[in-house]
Amino acid sequence: MYGKGLKPLSIATVVAFAVGFSLVFFYAPLDADQGFIQKIFYLHVPLASTALIGFVVGGIFAILHLRTDNNKWDAYSYVAIHISVIFGVGVLITGAIWAKASWGHWWVWDEPTLVSFLIVFLLYCTYYPFRYAIEDRDRQARYASVFAVTAGAFVPLNFLAVRMAQQLVHPRVFATSEGGLPGSMLLTFLVCFVAVALLWVTLVKFELTAKSASGQVNRLRRALDAPGPTGSSRIAPEVS
Amino acid sequence: MLAAFLPLGAPALPLDEAGKYVAGAYIVFVLLLVIYVGIMATKLQRIEKELREVASVAEQRAAESQAAPRRGPEGSSISDSLTPQGSRGGGA
Amino acid sequence: MTPSRVAFAAILAKDLRSELRTLQSLPAMALFAVTAFIIFRFGLDRTSLSGSLASGVLWATLLFAAVLGINRLFVAEREEGGFDAIRLAPIDRSVLFGAKAAALIVYLVALELVAVPIFAIFFLDSATALGPLVAVLLLADLGLAVVGTLISSMAVNSRARDLLVPLVLLPLVVPLMIAASGATEPLLALGGPGYHRFGTWLMVLGLYDLIFALVGWAVFDFLLED
Numbered sequence: 001m002y003g004k005g006l007k008p009l010s011i012a013t014v015v016a017f018a019v020g021f022s023l024v025f026f027y028a029p030l031d032a033d034q035g036f037i038q039k040i041f042y043l044h045v046p047l048a049s050t051a052l053i054g055f056v057v058g059g060i061f062a063i064l065h066l067r068t069d070n071n072k073w074d075a076y077s078y079v080a081i082h083i084s085v086i087f088g089v090g091v092l093i094t095g096a097i098w099a100k101a102s103w104g105h106w107w108v109w110d111e112p113t114l115v116s117f118l119i120v121f122l123l124y125c126t127y128y129p130f131r132y133a134i135e136d137r138d139r140q141a142r143y144a145s146v147f148a149v150t151a152g153a154f155v156p157l158n159f160l161a162v163r164m165a166q167q168l169v170h171p172r173v174f175a176t177s178e179g180g181l182p183g184s185m186l187l188t189f190l191v192c193f194v195a196v197a198l199l200w201v202t203l204v205k206f207e208l209t210a211k212s213a214s215g216q217v218n219r220l221r222r223a224l225d226a227p228g229p230t231g232s233s234r235i236a237p238e239v240s
Numbered sequence: 241m242l243a244a245f246l247p248l249g250a251p252a253l254p255l256d257e258a259g260k261y262v263a264g265a266y267i268v269f270v271l272l273l274v275i276y277v278g279i280m281a282t283k284l285q286r287i288e289k290e291l292r293e294v295a296s297v298a299e300q301r302a303a304e305s306q307a308a309p310r311r312g313p314e315g316s317s318i319s320d321s322l323t324p325q326g327s328r329g330g331g332a
Numbered sequence: 333m334t335p336s337r338v339a340f341a342a343i344l345a346k347d348l349r350s351e352l353r354t355l356q357s358l359p360a361m362a363l364f365a366v367t368a369f370i371i372f373r374f375g376l377d378r379t380s381l382s383g384s385l386a387s388g389v390l391w392a393t394l395l396f397a398a399v400l401g402i403n404r405l406f407v408a409e410r411e412e413g414g415f416d417a418i419r420l421a422p423i424d425r426s427v428l429f430g431a432k433a434a435a436l437i438v439y440l441v442a443l444e445l446v447a448v449p450i451f452a453i454f455f456l457d458s459a460t461a462l463g464p465l466v467a468v469l470l471l472a473d474l475g476l477a478v479v480g481t482l483i484s485s486m487a488v489n490s491r492a493r494d495l496l497v498p499l500v501l502l503p504l505v506v507p508l509m510i511a512a513s514g515a516t517e518p519l520l521a522l523g524g525p526g527y528h529r530f531g532t533w534l535m536v537l538g539l540y541d542l543i544f545a546l547v548g549w550a551v552f553d554f555l556l557e558d
Binding site: 089097101203221 | 264265268287290291
């Protein structure tokens, strides 16, 4: 039963966002260097961290799928990656808005984190055509899991390489200048991070519930031998 | 450590200009969320439609199996439970 | 149970012999590389390259030429039942992964034996950088081979095989390209070869090779299941 627990989860997410956004705009102090622009970070960074963790979680589900041969893990892996890709779109757009506000350009190659994220995002975008190209369902699920595992291993490597490439041109000034974020900013950030993480879990559960409902309808249809389109997607794994 | 996420020294924009960018970022977030809800709503509509079809097929089967062997009372309990409850199930 | 070395050697030998006989990948890869150099000469309107531009032209060309070879890597297996043969044979299936990757390394080295000297003749002023470049090339070849074999083995069973390989492979090899060109750029600098962070980049390449070789070895079994 995927829908169970969805209600308390959604309520928790709403509360977390209410508290988080209030903290962002009414409590967190103004950044000395960045000014008001810095407020974007309370949204952008949690989205990015959650998306990346989501990709790795998708890889872990994929490992479970390969080891147990239970297709539910493939569904979990697909949904985890799917939601993370959607969050990724948010990361790139908020990142571009921040770049425009800070540097005057919609995209800058100087920010290693944003560039690494773009590469990871592009890789996971290929997940969909990759799945689509493989017709046999079981094989598709297995290959998709291999992809998710390989891509999961790729994420840290990519960040390392891109960061190193940037260091040639721009030394990391901010790594040592501030000791860390002031406590009030840190608290705000943590609450926002929790809110976005909760949102991710809620959406994954939501998506799985919808898939499950669709799967039950198909199951009913098969049991009754009823005609009609099964309406099943060519790539999204079925949940029943 | 988190300070490493902050970009290198760019002069802070005046508050009214900065406000537009920040608002833009948060609006994009809300829009993405709403678009997602919209897409899921479409899926839900399709599930509802299919359930309705399957329900009517099941009703039909039940009616057929009753009409042939038995001439029992019409509107038996089986078809009742499959009929959507009054106004809640019917309608747009 | 046939020892893995024997199986590995057998599959590798079969592949190399087949390529030597049919010559379907190697000439195409080499020709493509040389033609691409010519296109770059005119596209960039440069007759001599150094530093980051030289490094970029070299690595982009090698990468796209490699994709040609990677596309064709498992075609024989697919069309002539090689996968079934491996499934039935009493060997560790990951040996196929190792042997194919080794064959791909051989193809890439052969490609570079042709393309790199021609690149030097076309664009470079001196050949002193070519010695240390060999180290970078070998490590990059290893990484390209393991990732290419992995992707190719999955793509060969799909519909849009020729599209899928470049699509999925290119993002995956970005860190490899970053490290390879990071090491090559100072080597091809105008004044003479430099070794700025050479060791670090080689280590990143080595790390990339290790991680993907392990991942490929671990998951390959699952790819061969029916």
